[in-house]
Amino acid sequence: MILDLVRLSIVDRYFISEIAKVFSTIMATLMLVMTSLLFLRALEQVNLGSLASESLLRFLGLQILRDTASLLAPAFFISALVTLGRMARDSELIAFNAGGLGPFRIYRSLLLFAIPLSLITAWFALVLQPYASAQIQLIEDMKNDQATRVAGLQSGRFYEQDDGRITFYAAHLGDDKRFENLFIQDRRSDPPRIVLSQHAYFLQDEITGERAIVLEDGRRFDGVAGSYDYGMAEFARYTFYIAYGGEGIDQRRRRSAMPTAELILSENLRDRAEIGHRLSAPLGILTLALLVIPLTSLSPRQRSAGRLFLALLAYFAFFNLQRLAENWMQTEVTPGWLGMLWYQPALVSSIYFVLMPGSFWFLRIMRSLSRLVGWARPD
Numbered sequence: 001m002i003l004d005l006v007r008l009s010i011v012d013r014y015f016i017s018e019i020a021k022v023f024s025t026i027m028a029t030l031m032l033v034m035t036s037l038l039f040l041r042a043l044e045q046v047n048l049g050s051l052a053s054e055s056l057l058r059f060l061g062l063q064i065l066r067d068t069a070s071l072l073a074p075a076f077f078i079s080a081l082v083t084l085g086r087m088a089r090d091s092e093l094i095a096f097n098a099g100g101l102g103p104f105r106i107y108r109s110l111l112l113f114a115i116p117l118s119l120i121t122a123w124f125a126l127v128l129q130p131y132a133s134a135q136i137q138l139i140e141d142m143k144n145d146q147a148t149r150v151a152g153l154q155s156g157r158f159y160e161q162d163d164g165r166i167t168f169y170a171a172h173l174g175d176d177k178r179f180e181n182l183f184i185q186d187r188r189s190d191p192p193r194i195v196l197s198q199h200a201y202f203l204q205d206e207i208t209g210e211r212a213i214v215l216e217d218g219r220r221f222d223g224v225a226g227s228y229d230y231g232m233a234e235f236a237r238y239t240f241y242i243a244y245g246g247e248g249i250d251q252r253r254r255r256s257a258m259p260t261a262e263l264i265l266s267e268n269l270r271d272r273a274e275i276g277h278r279l280s281a282p283l284g285i286l287t288l289a290l291l292v293i294p295l296t297s298l299s300p301r302q303r304s305a306g307r308l309f310l311a312l313l314a315y316f317a318f319f320n321l322q323r324l325a326e327n328w329m330q331t332e333v334t335p336g337w338l339g340m341l342w343y344q345p346a347l348v349s350s351i352y353f354v355l356m357p358g359s360f361w362f363l364r365i366m367r368s369l370s371r372l373v374g375w376a377r378p379d
Contacts, residue, residue, distance in 0.1 A: 008112065011101060015109035018087075023079035030071045031064070038063045051139075059139055066132035069124035069281045074315065076117055077288040080110060081311055084296040093296075103293050114289040122282035126260045129278065134257035170200075177202060182215060184240060191223035191230075195240060203239075212241045269336055273329045276340035280322050287344040288318065291351050314351055321347065 008016070042060050045051035051059060084106075087093050096106070159168045165188045171181035179200040186193040197218025215238045223230040255263075255274050263271045295311040321343035327333075329340040 011096070011105070012109045012112055015083075015106070016113045019076075019079055019083045019110075019113050022082050023075055026079050026082075027071065027075045030075055031068075034067060034071065035060070035064060038067075055139060059136070062132045062136050062139070065124075066129050066136065069121050069129055072117060072121045072124070073281050073284040073288060074319075076114065076285050077292070077315060080289065080292040081295060084292060088296055106293060107289075110289045110292060111286075114285050118282040118285040121285060122279075125278040125281045130257055130259055133254060137254055137257050179213075182213075182218075184213070184215075186240070191227075194221040195219070195238065196221075197238070212239050214239050269332065270330050272336065273326050273340055276329065277322075277326055280341060280344075283341060283344060284318065284322075287348055290348050294351060310351070314347065318343075318347055 038060055042051060042056055042063075046053050046056055084093070087096075093106075156171065157169070160166065161168065165186070167183075167185040167187075169183040170179045173179060180198065182195075182197050182200045184195040186195070195215060195218060197215035199217060200213050200215040203212050203214050216236065218235060218238060220233050220235060220238065221231070222233075255270060258271070258274070260275065260278065263275050266272070291311075291314055295314065322340075325334070325340040325343045329336070329338075334340075334342070
């Protein structure tokens with residue numbers, strides 16, 4: 001019996017092939033746009049000196065691997081809507097209906113495509129995404145450490161540290177990693193500070209882990225020029241602290257980089273919300289598959305503008321409700337037992353409530369159910 005359910009008929013192969021063609025085109029377009037944006041951001045980091053050029057391609061590949069799962073659900077939803085819309089426009093859905101292929105039969109073909117795609121998305125979201133996030137975090141830590149240790153600095157360029165709150169500029173950097181004519185702007189303190197020095201070198205305390213640059217023969221300017229608290233001082237030796245130790249990589253690791261198995265064992269609400277966030281993509285494919293048929297007009301003579309608007313509204317509502325449900329769970333607005341995936345059945349119920357009672361698909365489903373339970377729907 002199981003083999004009969006999964007055996008592909010001619011109709012199944014036709015539906016799957018048509019959806020796959022549109023899906024591959026949409027997915028390629030989304031991947032191209034995402035890759036372009038990520039590549040431009042990575043190039044900006046390389047230009048600022050906060051990312052080594054030899055790590056660019058690896059960093060870009062990990063970012064693509066991390067974000068791919070979030071593209072699969074919208075790509076499937078759009079491709080299914082476009083495919084069924086084209087079939088309705090060409091009267092193919094009417095022909096299928098005349099041949100006895102009702103909504104349940106179309107749902108079967110949709111799910112034969114959606115279920116394997118959902119499993120692939122689950123692999124991306126539950127396994128590859130946290131792995132890629134962890135590797136990106138390691139690169140971020142190594143990037144910050146390299147910037148602090150000035151291992152990759154080049155003379156004549158500006159470099160940013162601590163999310164842009166510290167700016168470095170060295171006119172010359174010797175082979176011994178000693179600076180000459182160093183400029184530092186520190187916006188962490190109030191008032192801001194500018195330090196100039198003739199010579200400087202990097203220093204890290206092996207016990208406390210404090211990292212600093214020791215400046216020699218320079219000047220320090222505190223505040224904004226022209227203000228009443230503006231001050232200037234000369235020094236022979238000045239220690240400029242960059243970051244404080246004692247905070248390991250494991251402590252700074254983002255929750256998105258935690259393995260799924262570790263999150264499952266946790267009782268923390270934020271960890272459970274992260275699990276729901278990862279499951280939302282694969283389960284979202286199945287949820288969106290249920291919305292495709294009621295959002296599709298059967299006849300080419302029927303106006304489809306209203307359904308297209310509702311499809312657009314459902315698409316944006318789905319992903320906005322996802323973020324809202326995650327935030328509500330983390331802030332305990334909703335009870336912990338409810339989880340954060342409640343928005344998916346709520347959205348499906350809302351769409352069916354709006355569209356189904358007066359639609360052709362609803363009448364077909366009711367007639368099919370009436371035959372199954374042995375009672376007839378009154379005329």
